[in-house]
Amino acid sequence: MTEISAQPETPLIQVDNLSCVFDVSKPWLNRVVEREPKQFLRAVDDVSFEIRKGETLALVGESGSGKSTIAKMLVGLLEPSAGTILFDGQPMIIDSSERMMELRKRFQMIFQSPYASLNPRWKVADVIAEPMVVLGVEKDSAKIQARVDELLELVGLSAADGSKFPHEFSGGQRQRIAIARALSSNPEFIVCDEPTSALDVSVQAQILNLMRDLQDQLGLTYLFISHDLSVVRHMANRIGVLYLGALVEIADSKELFKAPQHPYTRMLLDAVPDLEMTGRQRKEVEGEIPNPINPPSGCTFHPRCPFANERCEREVPGWTQTRFGVAACHGVGEGRIPAAEITR
C-alpha cells in the first residue's frame, strides 16, 4: 500500500515554508511611554507539508500550536506572512480573479461548532445552497433545490428538513448540515477544523463514520485538525504533530502510534487517557506549553524534553528521516534517543 506514495504525482496541496506572524504589540502610546518594542507572535513557523489526492492528513497539537491558523490560511481566510501554498500546482493567492474563483470551488471547510457556523435566520436549504450560489456552480433554482435535497439525503437527513431552521436540529444533525453545505460546490478538498469536538461521543462516531463514507464515495481529500489523538488515529493516513507553531514530526498514522520518534509525540501519546489503559502507570508529563511570544531558543521543546542536551538549547533542529516519516529532533538524528516503550 505504501508504494502509492512513490508515484511522482503532483500533490493536491503543497505547503512550503508557511509562516504566520501576528502583531500583538500594545497600542502605540503605551509602547512609547513604557519604552517597549513591538511584539510579535509566530503562530505558524516555517511549516511545510503536502497532501496527496484522496488521503487524509491530520494535524494534531495542543491549544496554541497553530493548527487552526494553518487551516485558515489553507482556505484563504487568513493571509500567510510568508511561504506558499500550491493547490493542484497552482499558487493560492486570495483575490477576486477569475482563476481564484475557479479554484475556490474546489475546496471547502467544516468548522468546529455547528452552533456558530450556521446562520440561525436562514433555512437549512438556503444554508446548503449558498456555496453553489456564491461560487456560481449552479444557477437554475430548480436544479439547486434538487441538489440540496440530494445532499440532505447524502448526509443522512431527509429532504423535508430543508425547510426547517438550524435551531430545530441537534448538534450532530447540525454538523451534518455543515457537511452538506461544504459538499454543495462539489469540492475535492475539505479542511475539517475539529469537526467533532463540540459533539458527544456517540454522535461523534456517527459524524466520523459519515465523513469516512463520503470520502470513499466522493474521493475527497481531507485536512483533519484535532487535538484528540484517538480520533485522529481513526481518521488519518498520515499525521503531522505541531508544537508551538512548528511541525515536529510527520509520519504514517499507524506507525506514528506504534513507534513515535519525537519526544513530544511520545509525551502526547503517553498522556492520552485510554479505555484499554485502566490502572496503567503513566510517566509524569513535565511542564506546559511555553508562551509563544517568547519561545525557548533552539528546539522549542527542549525545556520539557527529557533527552535535551546543550545542542538542543542552541540549534533549531532540521528534519531527520525516520522509518515512516520525518522528525525534527537532534536526538533522533544522533540516534541517542532510546526506542519508544509504547506497546500498542
Place this chain on the structure above:
Amino acid sequence: MSTPLLSVRDLVIKFPTRHGPLTAVDGVSFDLAAGEVLGVVGESGAGKSLTGSAIIGLLDPPGHIASGEIYLKGERIDNLRPEEMRAIRGRRIGMVFQDPLTSLNPLYTIADQLIETIRTHLRLSEREARKRAIQLLDDVGIPAASRRIDDYPHQFSGGMRQRVVIALALAAGPELVIADEPTTALDVSVQAQIIDVLKEQCTQHGASVILITHDMGVIAETADRVAVMYSGRIAEIGPVREIIQNAKHPYTSGLMGSIPTLAQEEDRLVQIPGSMPRLSDIPPGCPFNPRCDKVFDKCRVHRPSLIPVENREVACWLYEDTEARGAAT
C-alpha cells in the same frame, strides 16, 4: 454493612416550565463508600452535572429536588436550610468545576481565596491558615508555592489554575470531592497531570471522589466504579474494568464502541443511531428504546429499574430473567 459515605436515594430533579415540569434527573440512586472514586459518564443533558450540583446543594433555580433523599454519612442533607448547607459545603463536600478561570475570583490573590476558605471552616489563625494554604499549593504541585501564593489567578496558566482549584476544594479537608468535568477545558498533556494530582491528593486526604465527565478514558484511568447515565437515569453502574470490557446495557456497549481508541484498529466505529431524546419528549418505558437494537415490546411500555447482574446493576429488561434465576438459585 457500614453506612456508605454518601447515599443518594431516588433523586428526582425537576424544572418547572410553561408547558409543565421537565424531569431532568429521574430516580437516580447510588452509594459511595469512603475513599472510593465514582465516575459518572453520560452525554450532555444526561443529568450528570445536575446530580452533582444537587448533592452539594447548588442547584440553580428553578431547578429543584422534587423528591428523593441524599444522605452524607447517614445524615440527611438534601432538606437542610441554606445556612446549614453552607457549613457542609466546602467543609465536608468540596467541589472542582470545569473552568478554572471562572471558579476563581480574579480580584483576589490566591492567598486571600485559600485563607478565606480555610478560616471559614477551620479555627485557625491567619498565620496558621497561610501556612496550611502554602502546604496545600505545594501538595498540588505548584512550584515556589510560598511566593506564588500572593499572585492573582490571571498570573497562572490553565493547568496551574486548576491545581489551585483542587487545593481550594481540599482546603478544609472534605470527606467528599465532586469534580465536574475538571479537565475538559485543558490540553491533553496537562489533563494527565491534573487527573494524577486530583487522584493522589484525594487519596492522601482520604476524600471520596465523584468524577463527572463525558470522557470515558479519564474514568477508565481514575475511577473504581462508574455510573453511566442516560436521559436522567442510571443505565448501568458497576466496577470500571468490567463495564468497559463487558458492558451489559445496550447503551453502554454502544457508547464504548463509539469511542475511537489508540489501542485497537477498527474500520468503523459502532454508531448508535439518533441522539438522546429531549427532556420534553422522553419516550415511555426505557428512555433508550427508540435507539436500541435489542428493543422488544416490554421496553416500549415499562420502565426498567436497576437489576443486579453479577456484581453490577443494569437498568435493562434483557436481564430481568437473570434476576429471577439468581433469586431462584
